[in-house]
Amino acid sequence: MLTDASEHNELSASNDDVYAVDKELVRAVEAAIDEADRNALEGILDELHNADIADVIEFLTSDDRRQFVILLEDSFDAEILIELDEAVLEDVLSAMSPLAIANAIADMDTDDGVYVLGVLDEDHRDGVLRAVPAPDRAAVVEGLAFPEDSAGRLMQRELIAVPAYWTVGQVIDYCRETEDLPNDFYEIFVVDPRHRPIGQVALNRALRSKRPVLMREVMEEEINPIPVDMDQEEAAYLFQQYDMASAPVVDTDGRLVGVITFDDIADVIEEETEEDLMRLSGVSDESDLFQPVMRTTRNRFSWLLINLFTAILASFVIAQFDATIEEIVALAILMPIVASMGGNAGTQTLTVAVRALATRELTEANAFRVVQKEFLVGALNGGFFAVLIGLVAGFWFSNPALGGVIAVAMVINMLVAGLSGALIPLGLARVGADPAVSATVFLTTITDVIGFFAFLGLAAWLLL
């Protein structure tokens, strides 16, 4: 099936939501790739924004991604690469020549060039770098030297910096006459003679001011210079806290070396929040969806292995009471309930605490109050559910004492769950660990062990 541009327009128009990429579009691209029909492919892509083309590539199989690149050869916009997910970008780069990659990098802002190069393995990277023109190469190599997830990796070097004694008119004339301006910018930075930022002027302020006004007079002096080695998560915090459109990045001497813009930060915010989510669920890499089967299997394996150990640990606890279970088989039937409720209640608290730590809503300043609150919530919900499950179990097995035992075990485990859900992430944060990575394992181990132990132990003590 061939699809020309007008046909595709029709498809999109019939689809009334905001997403440009739908199943029909992907199928049309796949058909064009199958038939190696470059004209058809170009016809479809002509209508699309680069970010949407990147999405189309993500929906293809690994083989089709490579075919796509080979088919289009050099008529491939560099901007598409920077929109691709890492695992997909690997596929695409593997089908490109080092020279083609080098040319694409030369066309990009430095932060984007650094991202693309960062995906290549070391050997491949050197070959590509040699082909990048000298000035761009220096900037990108310097960018690569910054640690991953640092401000230095996010920033672009292209920016506008002027002295404080310039007038607004001079700045406007400078912008009108200079060819090589950044693609987009939102602020003009004011620097001292040693190139340290001393203020910034939002474009709308520059636009509102009369030509003879000095930059010194209109500049905002309360700026938040970001050190190159600051973690991207902290940079994102500053952007969100102070609603910034862009921020100056400074080296260790305080000199202006780059700028980070809000669109870089939007990606960081999503990435960091998603990272918490993934880590709490035991998924180590956020681009998991596009990874090949073996890599995904391996990534998830280690988490499952840890979980196996903790599950076996819980089994050891149960094994201590095998004689009791042999006597009263109802215990085996009921025991997963106590453990499961504790796990769920603890996960609720844990999730709230992990996010609150990440957004700085939970700090030492209110830690005690939060733990206290979670203890109370655990006590209250523990009380409700103790009564409920006590009645259910008592009637089910016509054994009021059994109902009493499970009720008490439930209260205990819900209290422990609330306390652990708050204390575990706080403790991990205090020792400098990432609460999202390991908190769930600790929590479910505790709620399983305490859940089984409290229920079976009480039963052994009171019911035999």
Place this chain on the structure above:
Amino acid sequence: MLTDASEHNELSASNDDVYAVDKELVRAVEAAIDEADRNALEGILDELHNADIADVIEFLTSDDRRQFVILLEDSFDAEILIELDEAVLEDVLSAMSPLAIANAIADMDTDDGVYVLGVLDEDHRDGVLRAVPAPDRAAVVEGLAFPEDSAGRLMQRELIAVPAYWTVGQVIDYCRETEDLPNDFYEIFVVDPRHRPIGQVALNRALRSKRPVLMREVMEEEINPIPVDMDQEEAAYLFQQYDMASAPVVDTDGRLVGVITFDDIADVIEEETEEDLMRLSGVSDESDLFQPVMRTTRNRFSWLLINLFTAILASFVIAQFDATIEEIVALAILMPIVASMGGNAGTQTLTVAVRALATRELTEANAFRVVQKEFLVGALNGGFFAVLIGLVAGFWFSNPALGGVIAVAMVINMLVAGLSGALIPLGLARVGADPAVSATVFLTTITDVIGFFAFLGLAAWLLL
């Protein structure tokens, strides 16, 4: 303990991270509130950005929040209110007079006024609205009429729109001469005579262009007008996909009625990602941390209740095999392992699928391939862990047949977990439900039931 501004500066300086609000600062504010020392309080706050003052308020107890407001009376910046979390804003508003709230709302952009009013209950709201000056009142009432989480709620009405035949020079002069411009703006919108947006000019483009150039010549025509009733999540998608600084919002006739800016969207991105995380963990409200104990208890109760039902369902499955368990008590000891591993493996897949659906990386275009992949991952990890747990169980109870049974049950449950983890969210999305809300319950019910049934069923069949 009283703290003046210089002392506080010292405290901040000694703390080398980016967060302005630390424990000492909060303690100092609490001390000033305790002693009802308005001067001390103002001294501390003078040094702080409004967003940081909002954070300080969030760290206080409910009572202190109200005292804080009462102490400062009218010298309270409206900007602080809009930075507050909903539950905290409620506390603060409850200590303010309707007139004070009305004045604050009159000072805000419409989207912020709508947010503040939205937190008040209906009765309170009317009293406040009557005190808001007429033009602002109309704008805010109209904003409130839009559904929650819609573009209409996010947008501000303050914007700059000019006809296409204006020159860049005319626009600059207009900006210089007009008093009542929006606080911040990033784009100038070009409208046709019926006030429909036909293009937009980024400020940096306006700044670069010579005065006689027509807006028509420099405007970007590929714009993404956002309908007032569009869901904020879709609007956020457009911003991220196309790296927009601001976007025009249009009414049902396509007329320009407002603008959404990147900083509104940054909050939405975080909110929506966090919502997925919270919902997967059974927390219904993201501002949970600041809510009073009773409300948090109630919010979490319903999820735990559902979980209790599913846990009892799993117990019914176990109860079918009570005779088998009485015979072989090792089954009771080992059975939680199979269920737990299935639950964890399924959660991994589920989390990846839910996020991929939210970011449109998983759609009909690749659903089949993703399900296929998850089946394979489940089979591979299931195989590994089957061998592992088979050996452990076989040696532990010196019973190779028992090892074989648990191994087979493990493979079955891991396969089911992988498939369910992918199919449940896809199915929920297809019927229009939010995959994040209910997916976890379905998943753990399935992995528990299948886990217990496969293990105990096989044991009853093969080991007795």
